[in-house]
Structures are given as C-alpha cells and as structure tokens.
Amino acid sequence: MPNSRYKFNPESLSFDKIRLSIGAMLLRGLAYFVGSLLIAIVYYLIFAIFVDSPKEKALMREIEQLTLQYDLIHREMENIEKVIGQLQETDDNLYRTIFEAEPIPESLREGGVGGINRYKELEGYDNSSIVIETAKRLDRIRKKIYVQSKSFDDLISLAMKKEDMLRSIPAILPISNKDLTRTASGFGLRIHPIYKIIKFHAGMDFTAPSGTDIYATGDGTIASVISSRRGYGNHIVINHGFGYSSVYAHLDRFNVRAGQKVKRGDVIGFVGSTGTSVAPHLHYEIKLNGVNVDPVNYYFNDLSPEEYERMIEIASKTGQSFD
Amino acid sequence: MRNRKYLLDLNELQYKQVRLPWYKKLLKLFFWLAVTIVISIIYSIIFENIFGSPKEKLLTQQIDNLKLQYKFAAKELDDAFSIMNSLRMSDEVRYRPVFEMDSLPGSFRNPGFGGIDRLRYLNGYLNSDIMKSTRTRIEELKNMINVQDVSFKAIEERRIEWERMYEYLPMISPVDVTIKLGDGLKFREVHPVTGNPQWHYGQDFNAPYGTDVYATGAGKVIEAGWNSGGFGNCVRIDHGYGYQTIYGHLSSIKVTKGMNVKRGDLIGLTGSSGTSSGPHLHYQIDQYGQHKNPLYYFNDDLTEEEYFDMIRMLTSSTKFR
Numbered sequence: 001m002p003n004s005r006y007k008f009n010p011e012s013l014s015f016d017k018i019r020l021s022i023g024a025m026l027l028r029g030l031a032y033f034v035g036s037l038l039i040a041i042v043y044y045l046i047f048a049i050f051v052d053s054p055k056e057k058a059l060m061r062e063i064e065q066l067t068l069q070y071d072l073i074h075r076e077m078e079n080i081e082k083v084i085g086q087l088q089e090t091d092d093n094l095y096r097t098i099f100e101a102e103p104i105p106e107s108l109r110e111g112g113v114g115g116i117n118r119y120k121e122l123e124g125y126d127n128s129s130i131v132i133e134t135a136k137r138l139d140r141i142r143k144k145i146y147v148q149s150k151s152f153d154d155l156i157s158l159a160m161k162k163e164d165m166l167r168s169i170p171a172i173l174p175i176s177n178k179d180l181t182r183t184a185s186g187f188g189l190r191i192h193p194i195y196k197i198i199k200f201h202a203g204m205d206f207t208a209p210s211g212t213d214i215y216a217t218g219d220g221t222i223a224s225v226i227s228s229r230r231g232y233g234n235h236i237v238i239n240h241g242f243g244y245s246s247v248y249a250h251l252d253r254f255n256v257r258a259g260q261k262v263k264r265g266d267v268i269g270f271v272g273s274t275g276t277s278v279a280p281h282l283h284y285e286i287k288l289n290g291v292n293v294d295p296v297n298y299y300f301n302d303l304s305p306e307e308y309e310r311m312i313e314i315a316s317k318t319g320q321s322f323d
Numbered sequence: 324m325r326n327r328k329y330l331l332d333l334n335e336l337q338y339k340q341v342r343l344p345w346y347k348k349l350l351k352l353f354f355w356l357a358v359t360i361v362i363s364i365i366y367s368i369i370f371e372n373i374f375g376s377p378k379e380k381l382l383t384q385q386i387d388n389l390k391l392q393y394k395f396a397a398k399e400l401d402d403a404f405s406i407m408n409s410l411r412m413s414d415e416v417r418y419r420p421v422f423e424m425d426s427l428p429g430s431f432r433n434p435g436f437g438g439i440d441r442l443r444y445l446n447g448y449l450n451s452d453i454m455k456s457t458r459t460r461i462e463e464l465k466n467m468i469n470v471q472d473v474s475f476k477a478i479e480e481r482r483i484e485w486e487r488m489y490e491y492l493p494m495i496s497p498v499d500v501t502i503k504l505g506d507g508l509k510f511r512e513v514h515p516v517t518g519n520p521q522w523h524y525g526q527d528f529n530a531p532y533g534t535d536v537y538a539t540g541a542g543k544v545i546e547a548g549w550n551s552g553g554f555g556n557c558v559r560i561d562h563g564y565g566y567q568t569i570y571g572h573l574s575s576i577k578v579t580k581g582m583n584v585k586r587g588d589l590i591g592l593t594g595s596s597g598t599s600s601g602p603h604l605h606y607q608i609d610q611y612g613q614h615k616n617p618l619y620y621f622n623d624d625l626t627e628e629e630y631f632d633m634i635r636m637l638t639s640s641t642k643f644r
Contacts, residue, residue, distance in 0.1 A: 006329040006338055015329055015338045040363035048378060059382035062449050066389040069445070069454045073396050076461050077403075083468050084406055090475045091410050097482060098421055181416040194494045195625065195633040209420040229619040276622045278489055279421040322421075 099184060100191045100320030168240040170217035171301040172264060174248060174284045175206050175271065180307060182206045184281060184322060186315025187294040193278045193320055201321040202292040203247065203285035210252050210280040212271040216262040217246055217284075217298070225258045232283070232323075233275025236268055247285040250277040250323060281322040386450070393453050400460050407467050414474055422481045432470055491562045493539035495586060496528075496621045497570060497606050498593070500630045503529045505603055508616045515600040525569065525607030526617035532602040534593040536570050537634060539606075539621065541585040544578045554605060555597020558590050564610075571605035572597050587637030 006015040020028065052060070175182060183206060190201040220240035227234050232249035236256065239245050252272025262268060273280040286295045296308075296315055303311060329338040343351070415426050442455045505527030514521045538560055545567070546559035554571030558578060561567050574594025578584060595602045608615040625633065 004331065005341070006331060008327065008329060008338075015331075018328070036359060036362045037366060039359045040366040043360060043363040044367050048376075053376065053379070056376070056378055056382060058449075059379060059386065063382060063385050063389065065445070065448055066386065066393075066450060066454065069458065070389060070392055070396070073393075073457055073461060076465070077396060077399055080403055080461070080464060080468065081399075083472070084403055087410055087468065087471055087475060088406065090479065091413055094418055094475070094478060094482060095413065097486070098418065181412055182420075184417075194489060195629070196636050197629060197633045199625075199629065207417060207420050210423065229616075231622050231624065273423075276494075276624075278485075280423060281421075 098320075099318045100193075164219070165242050167219045167264060168242055169244055170240060170246050170286050170295070170298045172215065172217050173206075173299055173302050174214055174217050174246075175208055175212055175282055176215075177206060180311050180314060182208050183311060183314045183318075185318045185320060186296060186312075187292075188316070190321040191319050193322060194276070199321075203249075203283050204295040204315060205322045206271075206282045206284065207279065207322065208271045208282060210270070210272050212282075213267045214248050214251065214269045214271060214282055216264055216266045216268050217286075218244070218264050220245075220262060222256050222258050222260045222262060222268070225254050225256060228275060231275050233277060234269075234272065235275075238262065238268070243289040245287045247283075247287070249283040249285070250274050250281060252280075275323070277323045279322050283321075283323050390450065390453065393450075393457055396457055397460075400457070400464060403464055404460075404467075407464065407471060410471055410475075411467075414471065414478065418478045418482075422478065422485055424478065424481060427470065427474055432467075488564060490586065491541045492564065492566060493562060493568045493608055493617075493620050495537070495539050495633070496623075496625075496630070497536050497539050497568075498528050498530050498534055498604055499627060500623060500625050501627045502534065505529045507618060508614060514598075516598045524609075524614040525571075525605050528593075528604040528606060530593040530602065530604050532574060532592075532594055534604070535589055536573065536591045536593060536604055538584040538586055538588045538590050539568055540566070542566075542568075542583070544580055544582045544584060544590075547576050547578050547580045547582075550597065553598035555599060556591070556594065557597070560584060560590075567609045569605070569607040569609070571607070572599045572603060574602075585637065587634045 005018045007018050008014075009016045177183065183204070185201060185205040187204055188201060189198050191197070192199045216238055218238070218240045220238040223237040223239040223245065225236050226232070232247070234251040234254065235247060235249040236251065236254065237245055237247050248269060250272055251269040251274065254269045256262060256266075256268045271280055271282050277283075284295055286293050286298055296312055299308065299311065328341045330341050331337075332339045411432075418424075419426055442458055445451050445454045445458070448454065506523050507526050509523055510520070511523050512520050536558075540560075540562045542560040542562035544558060545561045546557060548557070549555065550557035550571065554569060556571075556573040556576055558570045558573065558576055559567055560570075570591060572593070572595055573591040574596065575592040576590070577592075578588075578590045584590060593602055593604045599605075606617050608617045608620055
C-alpha cells in the first residue's frame, strides 16, 4: 500500500489511485518490450561498429589472408598463362618445322575430280551453279560408292574365309602408340625431308626412339630380313598370306630370321634410322596383292572409332615423311 | 500538471508529489541504463543464437565467394597442367625421338617440394589447405614451365643444328638419276687407264660429255681446278661434319675456290679430264679422310622428272639460305 501512487484528478479535485486495466497493462508491457528492443538494437549497432567479436576477428583475418593470397595467385596465373602461351607457340613452331604441317593443296589430294570442265553442258541455265555443284557432288559420291563397294566386296570375301585369315591380316599398330602421339606421317603425297619435293609416301611413319619394339601386325612368315644401308635400310617383309604382306623399314636391329613363323604381336625388330631416314622412325607399309594400301585402314583391332578418326586427322595433317 | 504523480504519506496523511533528489534521479538513470544493457545483451544472445550475427554472415559470405574464386583458380590450374602435360608429351614422344635426344631425367622434371615449409605462415586459417595447396600447385606449375622452357630451347637448338646438318650432308645423286652407274667403291684388279691393280675410292657415273653436275649438299668449295692426282678438272666441297665430296674428270668448272654452294647448285659439266678412259663423273665421299660408299648417301627412288623438280626446288626456294 505505501507504494501506491496517486494521481490528482482536477475534475473531482481528489487524488485517485492509479489503477491500470489489464489491457492498459498489456499495452504498457508491449511498449516496454518494444522500447527495450529498440534500445537493444541501438546498443547492438554501436557495439558492432566499435567492437568485433573474436569470431568476426578470425573471419576478417581469414578474409584478409584469402584475398592477399588470391591476388598473389591471380598475378602468378596471369604470368603463367602468358608463358604457357609462348611455350605453346614454340611447340607449334617446332611441330611445323619438324613435320612440315603446311597442308598440301587440296587439289593434289583429291586427285581425279576436276581438270577438264566436264560440266560444260550444264552451264547457261538459271540454276546452273546449283546443278553443276550437285553433279560434281554426285560424281564424288559415285566415286566413293565405287570405292566403298570394292571394300564391301573385300569384307564379304573376308567374312567368308576362316579365322586364320583374321589372324593373318595386319590389324594392329606396329608399335605401341597409346595416345597416337607417335603417328608422324600418313599415306599419300608428302614433302620429302631431303628432296623437298612432294613425293608419294607409300606407307605410314611412326616416330619413336631408337630401340623401340616393333610388332608383327598379323600372323605370317618372315619373307625377308634385309640388311641395307640404302633406301629402306634394315627392313623386314612379312608374308601374311591372302595377298597381304607388310614392310617394316629403317630398323636398328632384327629379332627374327627369314622363314620364321610369327604371330601377331611378336617383337620382330627395333626402331632405328638406317637407310634414307633423317630421324629414328618406323616406316610401315601394307601391300595387298603387291599394291600399297593405306595402313590407316588396318588398325581395327587397336583403335576405337574416335581414335581412328583422330589417327586419320593426324596422319593427313602432317606434310613431311621421314624418308 | 496532469501527469504529476503523488504518493500518500502515511505519517502525515498527506498526498505528496513524488520528488526525487538529483542523486536518486542519477541512480535511477544508471539503474535504467544497466537494465536496458542487460536486456539488450539477452536480446542479442537470443538473436544471434537464432539468426547468427549479420556481420558474421556477411563475412562468411565473403569467404564463400573467395573460396569460389579459389575453385576457379584451381580449374585454371588444372587447364594449365593439362596443357603443360601435353607439351611435355610432345616433347618426350615427338621431338626428342626425332632428334635422338635423351629424355630429361625424372629428377630434373620433379625436383620435389619437401624441405622447409615456406608456406608455414598460412597455417592456422580455416582455409589453410586451399591456400597452401593452390600456392604449392602454382610452384609446381612454375617449375614445370621452367623445365619445359629449358627443354624446348634445347630441342630448338638441336632442330636448327639438325636442319643445317641435313642441308650440308651429301644426300642426293650428283647427276641425273637416269644415268647409268659405273664402277663403285671397290678394288680394281686392272685400272682402265694405268692397267695396274688399284683401289677405286668413289662411284662412277657413265654420263655423256657435258652433263650437269650438282653439289650434293651445301658447303664450301675448297678445290676448283686441275688436280694433279688424276682427277683432272676437279671440284672438292667441304660440307662440314668431317665430310668432303670430290667431283672428278670434269670438262668445265662452274664454281671457284672459296665459294659457298648449296645443294643442287650447278658446279660443273662432266668430261674426261685427268686419268680417264672416257667421259664419266667420279664422285667420292670422304669423312675424316675415310672413303665412304657414295651409294649409301643417295637413293634411286626418284624419277628423272622428280630429280629435276628437286634441283629446281632446292635452288629456287628461299627456304634454303
């Protein structure tokens, strides 16, 4: 009681005890709450501006170091990228000068089509250019179909023969060439490394260090082992039967004798640079009935379709052979 | 007036206006301040427990952003490493075998980064690992780049030397490939002119009088004129690498002593001067005074047309200095 407070009521001229209704009390409580909250926020902000919590301090230190290191890394990476760019250029230059990767004119590659204007009678119409283009394309396709059908014929006859034929036909890479990086030069017109003229390259070149194993690419009999210091240098000819033979040239040493029977994958010799060769490499040829065929079509046991595509690309891009 | 509060003084039975002395007011103010602070602390503790501090949140977010940047940097590093690996691949698998150079020793490629931990100062951070691993990988990459640079420089030097060597070495036929070969490097029981048994140290080409003779490799003419040893009108070219070629029995000489020639240059015409029984070319290759078999130094895989294409190409192209 002694602490009860009173309020002077000027109308009744009496002191009224201050009594609050529940609603008013709630309201007042709420007001206190809101007030304290606001004050708390003000305190909190002031506190936050001037004082950092230890955790915040740690985080800020972290950020500072992370930023510092990142700037450093960023600068380093910029330099590194520049230097790597230069190295790539060097690599390109080396590749170009060693492998003469300047493309041989398309006209030389696509022998046959072209020459005389065989489409003269198609000129002079409204859509002449389209018609001529189509006719040319048809011609090209016809040629391809002819080639294709020939290879289908081969396939059919192949399928009809027995297993030993499949074992005999060259079907693997003559050297270990996991990522195809050893492919140097393909079949076809290539720049001769010494003569510097475009000459027909009857096989495929693989660059590899002297002494690298060379494998027989199919079962067969060693037809000849020839030691020579001219042309193919030390070379081996394997007779696979069924019209197929393969040639492995510029060998350093032999691992077989003439007349010996070999199985696919047998090591027959080692890479060298004998004969007319400017660098250690294997020159690999496949002959079908005495005619040189493109070895790129005879790696079907080794290469996936993607690898095959890449092999073709690499082999066709390189302009220089090594013999 | 209205808001004045009164207190009933029971001793005097009087309503008295509540009046506080200044110190009590101050005390009350302090008390009030203290209460609000306590309340604020309670509030903020509750708030931070539920929501976390906004500043911390901001900082953590910043750290997350930075971590993302590190991740990008790591990707860039991956790319750089894969480029470097492919360059190394070209180096080891393509170039070194071609030039018959040994691979760089593994110890040179991977010197190892043990020893003193120079990144020790990065210990004790939440993201020490990221920072240290990124920095370490950069160091590794830089080392790899340096090694590659050194290696490529060596290869480039070797390439230039290699190209030069293949320009200088005698490597083609000195005359048209359709010309028939005569005696090769062998012991002759009867010399066609002197009739004595004698070694024949070169390769003869049975070329008709006046056939063009070409330099078989680049070099310097060290002899051009009459040779008293029996070669008659003779040209001798020094190719370097210990190699010299001799072209004997010429009818006419197109070069002079001291001249630099390149492969395919016309140096003379065949004849029958000196100890000769008929027009032919005597072609001899010596290395450090040893007589080499010239047949091993060119191949007969060219047609006549290709041979002259080659001569034209070799002498006209600007590629050959």
